[in-house]
Amino acid sequence: MSGHYRLGRYIALDFWRNLRNIGNSFFVIVLPTALFLFFGTTMDWSDNPVGEGNVSAWTMIAIASYGAAMATTSMAGAAALEIQQGWGRQLALTAMPHGAFVVAKSVVAVGIAVLPVVVLNVVGILTVADMPPGVWLATAALTVLGSLPFALYGLAIGLSFRSDAAVGAATGLLVIFSFLGNAFMPLDGVLLDIGRFTPMYGVVALARYPLTDGDLISMGAMGETDPLWAVLANVLAWTIIFGTACLLLQRRRTSRR
Amino acid sequence: MNTAIISARGVSMSFPDGAGGRTQALDGVDLSVTRGEVLALLGPNGAGKTTLLDTLLGLTVPESGQVLVDDDTPRAAVQSGRLSALLQTGGLLPDLTAAETVRMVAALHRDPADVDEVMDIAGVRPFASRPVGKCSGGQQQRLRFALALLPRPEIIILDEPTAGMDVSARHEFWARMRTQADDGATVIFATHYLEEAEQFARRTVLMDRGRVLADGPTDEVRSRAGAAHVGVVWTPTPEELEAVPHVLSVTSEGQRISFRTDDADALARHLLTRTGAHGLTVRPASLEEAFRLLTEDPASEDAASENAASEEVPA
Numbered sequence: 001m002s003g004h005y006r007l008g009r010y011i012a013l014d015f016w017r018n019l020r021n022i023g024n025s026f027f028v029i030v031l032p033t034a035l036f037l038f039f040g041t042t043m044d045w046s047d048n049p050v051g052e053g054n055v056s057a058w059t060m061i062a063i064a065s066y067g068a069a070m071a072t073t074s075m076a077g078a079a080a081l082e083i084q085q086g087w088g089r090q091l092a093l094t095a096m097p098h099g100a101f102v103v104a105k106s107v108v109a110v111g112i113a114v115l116p117v118v119v120l121n122v123v124g125i126l127t128v129a130d131m132p133p134g135v136w137l138a139t140a141a142l143t144v145l146g147s148l149p150f151a152l153y154g155l156a157i158g159l160s161f162r163s164d165a166a167v168g169a170a171t172g173l174l175v176i177f178s179f180l181g182n183a184f185m186p187l188d189g190v191l192l193d194i195g196r197f198t199p200m201y202g203v204v205a206l207a208r209y210p211l212t213d214g215d216l217i218s219m220g221a222m223g224e225t226d227p228l229w230a231v232l233a234n235v236l237a238w239t240i241i242f243g244t245a246c247l248l249l250q251r252r253r254t255s256r257r
Numbered sequence: 258m259n260t261a262i263i264s265a266r267g268v269s270m271s272f273p274d275g276a277g278g279r280t281q282a283l284d285g286v287d288l289s290v291t292r293g294e295v296l297a298l299l300g301p302n303g304a305g306k307t308t309l310l311d312t313l314l315g316l317t318v319p320e321s322g323q324v325l326v327d328d329d330t331p332r333a334a335v336q337s338g339r340l341s342a343l344l345q346t347g348g349l350l351p352d353l354t355a356a357e358t359v360r361m362v363a364a365l366h367r368d369p370a371d372v373d374e375v376m377d378i379a380g381v382r383p384f385a386s387r388p389v390g391k392c393s394g395g396q397q398q399r400l401r402f403a404l405a406l407l408p409r410p411e412i413i414i415l416d417e418p419t420a421g422m423d424v425s426a427r428h429e430f431w432a433r434m435r436t437q438a439d440d441g442a443t444v445i446f447a448t449h450y451l452e453e454a455e456q457f458a459r460r461t462v463l464m465d466r467g468r469v470l471a472d473g474p475t476d477e478v479r480s481r482a483g484a485a486h487v488g489v490v491w492t493p494t495p496e497e498l499e500a501v502p503h504v505l506s507v508t509s510e511g512q513r514i515s516f517r518t519d520d521a522d523a524l525a526r527h528l529l530t531r532t533g534a535h536g537l538t539v540r541p542a543s544l545e546e547a548f549r550l551l552t553e554d555p556a557s558e559d560a561a562s563e564n565a566a567s568e569e570v571p572a
Contacts (some may be wrong), residue, residue: 009364086348092316094365095336
């Protein structure tokens with residue numbers, strides 16, 4: 001009975017396993033960085049002011065949110081598949097309780113989600129993006145926080161479709177959610193009205209909030225503002241939707257046994 | 258003194274059958290295993306072998322009945338490393354290498370064996386740096402064996418460990434397993450190969466449709482099931498027929514007579530040396546036949562089977 005299992009070591013090994021998964025790392029880190037370099041640093045308006053910073057920073061935050069959400073979605077989806085494909089049975093034959101598996105996976109998922117945020121912020125600092133340091137830290141923290149509901153999204157997809165392809169499609173959908181979420185370019189008109197109800201809109205707006213105080217930038221100059229409650233309502237609503245889906249799917253799965 | 262290291266009493270379990278009803282996977286199974294015993298769990302697909310092993314491992318909680326492992330719950334025995342298992346399929350991450358898999362699982366045991374030592378014992382070393390997804394079925398099975406050895410278990414449960422292995426890999430696997438058993442480990446394995454039970458287990462439990470049909474020394478269970486069919490062309494007198502040894506049952510079709518026997522050698526020798534029988538064929542009884550015979554009402558068995566079948570040995 002001496003000794004204890006080493007969760008830290010397990011987490012480190014699992015983190016490394018996911019990091020070296022080239023496909024994942026490309027979509028989570030390399031692609032967002034490239035998108036930012038293209039959309040966020042080379043445009044004529046990149047240096048225009050937004051709130052206390054500039055447009056480049058405004059773009060950077062959103063693309064980092066996209067990368068972080070990609071990370072948590074694919075990690076959670078993959079975890080659901082692992083468990084269902086028998087790895088869960090293997091783990092059930094160790095000293096690690098099931099709760100610790102959830103903790104380990106969450107740590108790994110957040111760890112992976114932090115990577116695009118760090119990389120993009122460093123690239124931002126080295127290029128055109130500009131914000132006061134306090135705002136910079138606040139937006140980075142909110143970006144990581146905003147990726148958490150997408151872990152539930154990935155989990156729900158993994159639980160319902162049980163295939164790698166479905167999880168891949170789910171991460172692919174994030175491109176559309178991000179576009180509608182006002183992440184890549186400023187939306188207005190009908191697209192903005194629709195976008196406000198889509199899942200990425202809230203977390204992107206929340207991450208940008210320290211920079212913009214909710215003010216929207218637009219190609220026109222209408223100067224709309226999203227109140228904080230509306231932003232939080234979007235995040236909360238989608239968290240509840242994804243969370244409920246996971247609970248229902250989990251119940252369906254266990255009742256079948 | 259109670260020397261049972263595993264004791265299952267009245268274990269029942271059912272699953273939805275997909276048509277609104279429930280299938281009884283385990284129907285009041287009693288099983289008691291003594292420390293150091295090597296036991297084969299024999300049965301056709303769907304007999305309930307995997308479900309029974311899952312309950313012994315604490316992976317499934319039975320609807321009724323009780324399972325104790327070393328006077329503890331199965332989960333506690335697993336967590337302390339006394340009980341481990343080689344599971345049937347799945348259960349491996351394809352993008353990890355074999356060695357990484359061993360290291361990862363080792364991190365989750367309280368007092369794991371040395372990783373390199375375990376890989377040597379299980380024969381994982383030659384493909385240690387290969388991704389699991391690229392390993393052959395036999396190699397993955399060796400890897401699962403290494404994982405099963407990690408906690409230095411006192412009891413190892415193997416669910417069809419040689420499924421998908423060729424003959425030589427199967428032989429090699431059992432040679433490694435025998436070393437473990439010789440070191441005093443209690444081994445329980447599920448199989449549908451009668452030969453594996455005969456070669457490696459002193460005790461065999463026969464299961465079908467969630468019930469234990471026979472439980473006792475492997476020799477007795479085998480003879481109870483009938484080991485082979487011997488066919489000859491022969492027209493015996495009733496006395497001659499009566500004199501044939503080791504006969505469990507006789508059927509005839511014209512001149513062609515077929516004996517079910519628990520000792521094909523002795524029966525064939527008798528027929529060829531003492532009688533005019535010729536055209537002899539020997540066919541081992543399939544396990545399916547054995548099950549059919551065991552599930553049949555004993556009263557309908559042929560009268561010639563007096564010298565067969567010991568009584569069921571209580572656990």
